[in-house]
Amino acid sequence: MNRTIKMTLFPFILAVVLGFLSYAPASAQNTDLSVSPSKGPADAPVEIAVFSCFQ
Amino acid sequence: MLEQLLERYPDQVKLIFLSFPLRNHQFSKKAAIAAFAAKKQGKFWEYHDRLFQNVDRLGDEKFLQIAREVGLDMERFEKDINDLKIVARINQDIRLGAYLGVRATPTVFINGRVSKARTLEALQVDVEMELRKVRKEVKSEGKG
Numbered sequence: 001m002n003r004t005i006k007m008t009l010f011p012f013i014l015a016v017v018l019g020f021l022s023y024a025p026a027s028a029q030n031t032d033l034s035v036s037p038s039k040g041p042a043d044a045p046v047e048i049a050v051f052s053c054f055q
Numbered sequence: 056m057l058e059q060l061l062e063r064y065p066d067q068v069k070l071i072f073l074s075f076p077l078r079n080h081q082f083s084k085k086a087a088i089a090a091f092a093a094k095k096q097g098k099f100w101e102y103h104d105r106l107f108q109n110v111d112r113l114g115d116e117k118f119l120q121i122a123r124e125v126g127l128d129m130e131r132f133e134k135d136i137n138d139l140k141i142v143a144r145i146n147q148d149i150r151l152g153a154y155l156g157v158r159a160t161p162t163v164f165i166n167g168r169v170s171k172a173r174t175l176e177a178l179q180v181d182v183e184m185e186l187r188k189v190r191k192e193v194k195s196e197g198k199g
Contacts, residue, residue, distance in 0.1 A: 031147050031151040033071055033073075036073060037072040037090075037094055037100065037103070038069055038070060038071045039070045039100065040061055040065070041065075041067075041069060042069065044069035045189040046067055046165065046166060046185045046186060046189075047068075047071060047165070047166055048068060048069070048071065048163060048164070048165050048170075048182075049163070049164040050072060050073065050161050050162070051074075051148070051157045051161060051163075052075060052160050052161050053074075053075055053080060053083045053087075053161075054082075054083050054090070054107065054110065055080035055083040055086065055110055
């Protein structure tokens with residue numbers, strides 16, 4: 001009985017983990033920086049992106 | 056420091072702010088939300104500067120006080136700090152940071168590459184290097 005449950009759950013857990021791993025990078029890459037707060041000319045040849053924390 | 060860099064390269068450098076509130080800082084995410092609410096009224100950078108001037112005193116009352124000081128429409132601000140779209144936007148920045156390996160702040164990327172520069176002079180060296188690359192690319196495109 002226990003073995004059956006484990007065998008049923010394993011593919012499910014694997015699918016969730018793989019799904020998350022493929023979603024996270026895709027979601028991150030879709031970040032639209034054009035709507036982020038910025039200063040300086042839009043067509044500047046050098047873009048400096050700063051990850052900041054206010055505290 | 057980054058402000059000084061912008062002053063030195065007014066036509067060549069664009070600065071982009073990305074939120075990466077650290078989990079061990081109690082008010083950092085709320086501060087980011089407040090700053091983005093200020094952005095909706097065109098006052099992001101004023102709010103941003105005030106937050107950094109008050110890092111030791113951040114809290115709900117301080118967020119409202121800064122909003123009043125920078126002249127925000129308070130009714131709209133109080134509505135916007137509960138806007139789930141702003142939270143979603145900040146979470147997107149956090150996911151991007153995590154994907155890029157950001158672990159501490161500030162983390163600086165120059166034209167997509169992480170910069171280890173911690174002084175104005177070192178940043179200037181990185182900027183000059185990027186400008187040289189761009190000039191070289193323009194030159195080679197001109198030849199082709």
